[in-house]
Amino acid sequence: MRASELYAPTLREVPAEAELLSHKLMLRAGLIRKAAGGMYTYLPLAWRVMKKISQIIREEMDAKGGQEIMMPITQPAEIWKESGRWAVYGDEMMRLKDRHGREFCLGPTHEEMVTTLIRGEVNSYKQLPLMLYQIQNKYRDEIRPRFGLMRSREFVMKDLYSFDKDVEGMNISYEKMYDAYSKVFTRCGLKFRAVEADNGAIGGGHSHEFTVLAPSGESSIAYCENCDYAASDEKAELKVITSEVEELKSLEKVKTPDCHTIEMVKNFLNVPIEKTIKAVAFQDDDGKLILAFVRGDHEVNEIKVLNATGALHLHMSEESAINAVGGCAGFMSPIGLKDGAIIVVDATVMEMYNAVAGANEIDAHFINVTPKRDFDAKKIIVADIRMVQEGDPCPHCGESLKMTRGIEVGQVFTLGNKYSKALNVTFLDENGKEKFFEMGCYGIGVGRTMAAAIEQNNDKDGIIWTRAIAPFEIVIAVVNAKDAAQIEYAEKLYNELKNLGVDVLLDDRQERAGVKFKDCDLIGYPLRVTVSPKTLDTNSVEVKVRKSGDIFYYNRAECVEKICHILNEL
RNA sequence: CGGGGUAUGGCUCAGUUUGGUAGAGCACCUGCCUUGGGAGCAGGGGGUCGUAGGUUCAAAUCCUAUUGCUCCGACCA
The missing domain is CATH 3.90.960.10 (YbaK/aminoacyl-tRNA synthetase-associated domain)
Known part of the structure; x- marks a missing residue:
C-alpha cells in the first residue's frame, strides 16, 4: 500500500467533540469519523486494525471448536416476546417496523436468535457440545453515548454461544472460552485482568469480565499482585477485620x-x-x-x-x-x-x-x-457490606489489594437454561429424556478492544501499536519523494519486504519530511524505515522503533533481515 | 429524564454584551521556493452564521420555539 493512495485524513487539531485520549487520537490519526451520536465510520486504518483483531479472535475461537456464522442484524419481535425480553429491554433496544407493520429490532445481542436457530435442528446429545459465533454489528440505544468507540450505539462485537447437554459440559465450555479470551487479549498486546463479576439477574453461574487496565476506564477494579484474584469494586469480597480484644467499658x-x-x-x-x-x-x-x-x-x-x-x-x-x-x-x-x-x-x-x-x-x-x-x-x-479500598486484604491470599480502573473489553458468562427454557428448546439425552440446553455466552467488543489498546499504548506524539494489531507493521518514509533515486530505492525495499509477507506501507507522498514523521508517529506504526539522501549516500537505511524511540542504521545488504528480526521482537 | 454549555467555511475558534450587510489560523486550489520533525512567499476558491418564526429601516447579534452536539448527574449487557 502506498500512502499517496491511502485514505487517512490526519488532523492537526483535535475536534472539540472528543474528550477521551483514545477518541482524540482515533480522530486525529484518521482512523474514524463520526456519522451520528455514538455511530462511527471506520476508515481504512481502523478497519485494518479491526480485521486483525477479528482474525485473532477467529483463530482462538476456532481453536476451541467454535464455528463462525452470520446472523441477521434485524431480528423479528416474536422471538423477543417469546423470551420475555421485548418488554424488559426497554428504550435501549432500537425498534423498527417493516411495510406491513411487523415489528423488528436491531439486535443488541443474539441469544434469542441463536437459540431459535437450533430449535428443532439439534435434537440429540450426540450433537453436543456446540459453539457458534459471529462477528457483527450490535445496536444499543445508549442513553448517553460517549468516549468514541468506548460507548457507542452501534458497535462491532464477537459473540459466541455454547450449547451443552449438562452443567458440567457448560462449565467446560466456559473454561475453554476463558482460556481463549486470555489468549486473544494477550496476543493483542494488552495488559488486562479477568475480573470476577456479578451475574446480575441471570444468577447462578460464573461470570468474568476481561478488563484492560487503564486509568481512564469506566469500571473500577480491585486486584491482587500476589495471586490471580481480581474483582469489580462492587463485587470484591472482603474478610472481616478483627481488632484486638479490649476490656469492655460501659456505654x-x-x-x-x-x-x-x-x-x-x-x-x-x-x-x-x-x-x-x-x-x-x-x-x-x-x-x-x-x-x-x-x-x-x-x-x-x-x-x-x-x-x-x-x-x-x-x-x-x-x-x-x-x-x-x-x-x-x-x-x-x-x-x-x-x-x-x-x-x-x-x-x-x-x-x-x-x-x-x-x-x-x-x-x-x-x-x-x-x-x-x-x-x-x-x-x-x-x-459484608463495605466497599473495597486499596490495601484491603485479598480474600484469596491475604496480601494487600490494589485498586485500578479498567475498560471492559470482553465478558464470559454461563446462562444455564434460561433461554433454552424460555424459548422451549430441548434435546434428548442418553436416556431418551427431554432436556433443556445448558448455554453460555461470550462477548468481545472489537472496536472497544482497539480503543483500549490505544488508551493503554500512546505517548505525546500519538498511538503506539503493538505489531499484532497495527494497521501496518512498517512504514517506509521517503524523505524527498520528488527525488527519483530515493523513491526507486524505497520501492525496491518495499517490494522485498512485501514479498516476505511483511505488512508494509510506503509513504511516497510529496510532503515535507516533517509532515511524514509527524503522521507516522501519530498513526503509530511499530517500525519506521527512513530513506533519505544521507542513507542513500551510505547505501543504508535508518530504522526507528516507535515504542522505544531507538534508532538503528543498517547496510542495505543486511537491513531486510535486521528489520524482520526487530519486528519479531515487538 | 434533570442540570449546564454550545451551534459561524473541512477543522479550531473570534465576532453576539452595545443590531449596520462575515473574520483569523489551519486545511484546500494555482505558482514559486523548499525537502530530517506539521516550512516560506504570492494569488485564489469556499459560509442562506443549526432550523423555524418574531421584533426592526436593518439581525450572526435581540425575543420565542425547535433540533443537533457536548459536559455533569441518574441509568446501564
Whole structure:
C-alpha cells in the first residue's frame, strides 16, 4: 500500500467533540469519523486494525471448536416476546417496523436468535457440545453515548454461544472460552485482568469480565499482585477485620455539639477514625428504611446492601423516614431504635470494641460502644457490606489489594437454561429424556478492544501499536519523494519486504519530511524505515522503533533481515 | 429524564454584551521556493452564521420555539 493512495485524513487539531485520549487520537490519526451520536465510520486504518483483531479472535475461537456464522442484524419481535425480553429491554433496544407493520429490532445481542436457530435442528446429545459465533454489528440505544468507540450505539462485537447437554459440559465450555479470551487479549498486546463479576439477574453461574487496565476506564477494579484474584469494586469480597480484644467499658452518652460528620466527631472526641461507626440511610422502592452501618473510614457498597437485604433499588432516605424510627440524621446507631427499619451492620463493625456511634439524638454520641454487646442481634443483619479500598486484604491470599480502573473489553458468562427454557428448546439425552440446553455466552467488543489498546499504548506524539494489531507493521518514509533515486530505492525495499509477507506501507507522498514523521508517529506504526539522501549516500537505511524511540542504521545488504528480526521482537 | 454549555467555511475558534450587510489560523486550489520533525512567499476558491418564526429601516447579534452536539448527574449487557 502506498500512502499517496491511502485514505487517512490526519488532523492537526483535535475536534472539540472528543474528550477521551483514545477518541482524540482515533480522530486525529484518521482512523474514524463520526456519522451520528455514538455511530462511527471506520476508515481504512481502523478497519485494518479491526480485521486483525477479528482474525485473532477467529483463530482462538476456532481453536476451541467454535464455528463462525452470520446472523441477521434485524431480528423479528416474536422471538423477543417469546423470551420475555421485548418488554424488559426497554428504550435501549432500537425498534423498527417493516411495510406491513411487523415489528423488528436491531439486535443488541443474539441469544434469542441463536437459540431459535437450533430449535428443532439439534435434537440429540450426540450433537453436543456446540459453539457458534459471529462477528457483527450490535445496536444499543445508549442513553448517553460517549468516549468514541468506548460507548457507542452501534458497535462491532464477537459473540459466541455454547450449547451443552449438562452443567458440567457448560462449565467446560466456559473454561475453554476463558482460556481463549486470555489468549486473544494477550496476543493483542494488552495488559488486562479477568475480573470476577456479578451475574446480575441471570444468577447462578460464573461470570468474568476481561478488563484492560487503564486509568481512564469506566469500571473500577480491585486486584491482587500476589495471586490471580481480581474483582469489580462492587463485587470484591472482603474478610472481616478483627481488632484486638479490649476490656469492655460501659456505654456512655456524651455531648457532641454540631458533630454531624464522622470527621467532626473524630476530632471533637479525639479518637481514631477506626474507632467510629458510620451510618448511611437508604430507602428501597417501597419506602422501607434501610440503615447501613460501617466503620468510620469505610464506605458502604450499595450492591452488597441490596444483596444482604433483598431490596431491588436503593436511594438516599428522606429525613422523615429516619425520624419515624427514632433516628436522628448525623447521630445514628442501631442502639435504641424503634422497629420499622432494616438494619444492616458490616461484619467488621461487629468486631469493634469501645467505639463511638450516634446516640439517636441531636448533638450526642455514645462512647464505649461494643456492637457484640450493645447491638440487638435479633434486629440486625450482619453482612459484608463495605466497599473495597486499596490495601484491603485479598480474600484469596491475604496480601494487600490494589485498586485500578479498567475498560471492559470482553465478558464470559454461563446462562444455564434460561433461554433454552424460555424459548422451549430441548434435546434428548442418553436416556431418551427431554432436556433443556445448558448455554453460555461470550462477548468481545472489537472496536472497544482497539480503543483500549490505544488508551493503554500512546505517548505525546500519538498511538503506539503493538505489531499484532497495527494497521501496518512498517512504514517506509521517503524523505524527498520528488527525488527519483530515493523513491526507486524505497520501492525496491518495499517490494522485498512485501514479498516476505511483511505488512508494509510506503509513504511516497510529496510532503515535507516533517509532515511524514509527524503522521507516522501519530498513526503509530511499530517500525519506521527512513530513506533519505544521507542513507542513500551510505547505501543504508535508518530504522526507528516507535515504542522505544531507538534508532538503528543498517547496510542495505543486511537491513531486510535486521528489520524482520526487530519486528519479531515487538 | 434533570442540570449546564454550545451551534459561524473541512477543522479550531473570534465576532453576539452595545443590531449596520462575515473574520483569523489551519486545511484546500494555482505558482514559486523548499525537502530530517506539521516550512516560506504570492494569488485564489469556499459560509442562506443549526432550523423555524418574531421584533426592526436593518439581525450572526435581540425575543420565542425547535433540533443537533457536548459536559455533569441518574441509568446501564
